[in-house]
Amino acid sequence: MVEIKTDAALDAMREAGRVVAQALEAARGAAAVGVTLHELDEAARTxxxxxxxxxxxxxxxxxxxxxxxxxxxxxSVNDAIVHGIPDGYRLRDGDLLSVDCGAVVDGWAGDAAVSFTVGTPRPADERLIEATRRALEAGIAAAVVGARLGDVGHAIGSVGRTAGYGIPADFGGHGIGRRMHEDPPVPNEGRPGRGFPLRHGLVIAIEPMFLAGGSDAYVTDDDGWTLRTANGGRAAHSEHTVAITEDGPRALTLP
Incomplete structure (x- = not known):
């Protein structure tokens, strides 16, 4: 069931979103060559x-x-797409790192993700990260009252496919509210004018994830969580929690 939020609920979700943004900033600020993924998790926990x-x-x-x-x-480091588990891995110069974080404040959830390079960036990684950022912006811009989820997916997918990146078909965004994952699912590709209609008070997590090399294929690690590109290419992931409002889309997880 899709829940439509009140304006008061949107304001409450914004508070959760602020905490998510702060946690992501803390994790990114702690990320440096030689730092472990456990240490990034501890920074966010704090x-x-x-x-x-x-x-x-x-x-x-x-x-x-x-x-x-x-x-x-x-x-998620380098060829990991999403769901990487923080462990004792020490970050290396040139690693591409995607960090995804959520928070619940007063019963309302927020969810966001960011990708960046640790140390010296590779030009190809910079282009990949920039593409996910532009796709996120395009998806948010399409998330207006009267549009449909297919419009959001089409906006995201067009950026990725034009740039030559793969897009994993089974994973994308989602509704969010009292629970982190709610209906409706938010695909990263779609047909304009199709899908669930967007109305004031709907809140969705929009999260493009692109794979270098053009293949959509992925594999799952033995941990049952981490998704990796099947071709060993790198991946990037960007996400914001976004409220649909009569005044336009409202990104609730901005800093």
Whole structure:
């Protein structure tokens, strides 16, 4: 069932979104050559703890997962697309890192992700990261009252396909509110004018994820969580929680 939020609920979700933005900033600020992924998770945990926020990631176990997720952020390095589990891996110069984070404040959730390079960037990685950022902006711009989810997916997919990137078909955005994952699913490709209609008070997480090399194929690690490109190419992921309003789309997880 799709829940339409009140304006008061949108304001409450904005508070959760602020915490998500702060946690992502903390993780990104801590990311440096030689730093472990565990340390990035601890930086985000500190933000959530000081804000009195809960983590919708920690202990989360969807049907596909063999174990509950053990951290408050996902850390996906290089060929990892999404759902990477923070561990003792020490970041290296030139790593492409995607960090995904959520927070729950007063019962309302926020969810966002960012990709960036640690140390010296590769030009190809910079182009990949920039494409996901532009696709996110295009998806947000399409998320207006009267449009449909197909318009959002088409805006995202057009950026990725034009740039020659792969797009994993089985993963995309989602509705969000009292729970991190709600209806409706938000695809990263779509047909204009098709799909669920957008109306004031709908809140969705828009999250393009692109794969270098043009292939859509991915594999799942033995941990049952981490998705990787099948061709070993790099991946990037960008996300914001976005409210559909009569005044235009409102990104609730901006800093």
């Amino acid at each position: 933000v959530l703890r000081e804000a009195g926020a809960d983590s919708p990631f920690l202990g989360y176990r969807p049907q596909f997962a063999p174990t509950p997720f053990p951290a408050v952020i996902c850390t």
